[in-house]
Amino acid sequence: MINLYDFCSENRSGLTQPSQLDKYTIASNGHMLIATISVSNYQPYEGNNAEIILKLIKKIDELSFKDKPAIVWPNADQCSTCKGGGTAKKTVCPECDGEGEVSFSNYFNTYFIDCQTCDADGDVIAIHPSATCPDCHGNGTVFKRPASVDIYGVKVNTSYLRMIIDQPGIEFCPSPDDFKLFYKFGDYAGVIMGMNV
Numbered sequence: 001m002i003n004l005y006d007f008c009s010e011n012r013s014g015l016t017q018p019s020q021l022d023k024y025t026i027a028s029n030g031h032m033l034i035a036t037i038s039v040s041n042y043q044p045y046e047g048n049n050a051e052i053i054l055k056l057i058k059k060i061d062e063l064s065f066k067d068k069p070a071i072v073w074p075n076a077d078q079c080s081t082c083k084g085g086g087t088a089k090k091t092v093c094p095e096c097d098g099e100g101e102v103s104f105s106n107y108f109n110t111y112f113i114d115c116q117t118c119d120a121d122g123d124v125i126a127i128h129p130s131a132t133c134p135d136c137h138g139n140g141t142v143f144k145r146p147a148s149v150d151i152y153g154v155k156v157n158t159s160y161l162r163m164i165i166d167q168p169g170i171e172f173c174p175s176p177d178d179f180k181l182f183y184k185f186g187d188y189a190g191v192i193m194g195m196n197v
């Protein structure tokens, strides 16, 4: 099952939630785009590169795709968020409100100290039986950054590739000249921006 929210980002580098663009539903974290024929009533896309995205999606129909190649993954470490279990939930720390520090004031001064509840992280992490770990997407392992894998001559970030690689029938179309890797499976298609290294 694809959860389009997994492909969104928490910050402004991508979309914070899936959006409607033309007849498609799209999601993107700024480095990877996924699109499908409209699945639900998400909000209309409000970004300023709608035409570029539409062009990319429409281009996919003209490309010829190849089967999933054998992949050599780099070594991975256990995910510290979920302790390897693949399930965890992050919530904003109630003590510092996500700031990572708390302040104390007396008559003379205001002091800021690291929040002890969240270890100055701003997030409280709890192992959660049914929530996919946001840091490893349920894999239980994370790659040292920046880790990449070569797919037909395009180097892509392992974390992004892992989000789709096990989808049945996945196929790829490399575009090494502009560092893009197109992919499609089932009713979904998209592109991963490759690493220019």
Ligand SMILES: [Zn+2]
Pocket (backbone or CB within 6 Å): 079, 080, 081, 082, 083, 084, 085, 086, 087, 088, 133, 134, 135, 136, 137, 138, 139, 140, 141
């Ligand atoms: Zn994890």
Ligand SMILES: [Zn+2]
Pocket (backbone or CB within 6 Å): 093, 094, 095, 096, 097, 098, 099, 100, 101, 115, 116, 117, 118, 119, 120, 121, 122, 123
């Ligand atoms: Zn805190």
